[in-house]
Amino acid sequence: MRISESNLDVGMFGPVRDGGRTMHRGVDILAMRGGDVTSVDDGFVVDIQSGGAGGNLIKIGHRDVDGDLVSVSVYMHLAEKPGFAIGAPIAAGQVIGTVGRSGNITDEATHLHFELRTSIYGGQIDPIPELRVNHE
Numbered sequence: 001m002r003i004s005e006s007n008l009d010v011g012m013f014g015p016v017r018d019g020g021r022t023m024h025r026g027v028d029i030l031a032m033r034g035g036d037v038t039s040v041d042d043g044f045v046v047d048i049q050s051g052g053a054g055g056n057l058i059k060i061g062h063r064d065v066d067g068d069l070v071s072v073s074v075y076m077h078l079a080e081k082p083g084f085a086i087g088a089p090i091a092a093g094q095v096i097g098t099v100g101r102s103g104n105i106t107d108e109a110t111h112l113h114f115e116l117r118t119s120i121y122g123g124q125i126d127p128i129p130e131l132r133v134n135h136e
């Protein structure tokens with residue numbers, strides 16, 4: 001995923017919503033509607049959902065060299081519900097969907113809500129230090 005600092009203006013990680021009262025558990029990456037969304041690393045499909053606040057979303061699990069699940073990347077507001085089977089292998093850089101406006105996006109700029117978690121069920125961390133952000 002190509003991310004520049006200017007893409008992140010609308011939504012950094014942390015208590016940045018409602019004057020600091022609400023945690024934003026991912027980052028919002030400004031993107032053109034219809035643009036490709038790619039997996040940040042090798043992994044496999046752990047979950048696909050639609051109809052909730054995140055809209056059409058996909059979660060990719062990532063294993064370490066020992067085969068243990070160490071992180072889960074989550075991609076929300078996709079245009080379509082991804083058609084993968086649960087467990088399907090995903091390669092780093094593989095297209096897993098396209099940028100859309102599903103879920104609770106209202107009048108905000110179109111963006112990909114991206115999360116990095118330490119487990120399937122939660123543990124969201126700030127993904128920016130983990131990603132190679134282009135300084136443009």
Ligand SMILES: [Zn+2]
Pocket residue numbers: 011024026027028113114
């Ligand atoms: Zn967001």
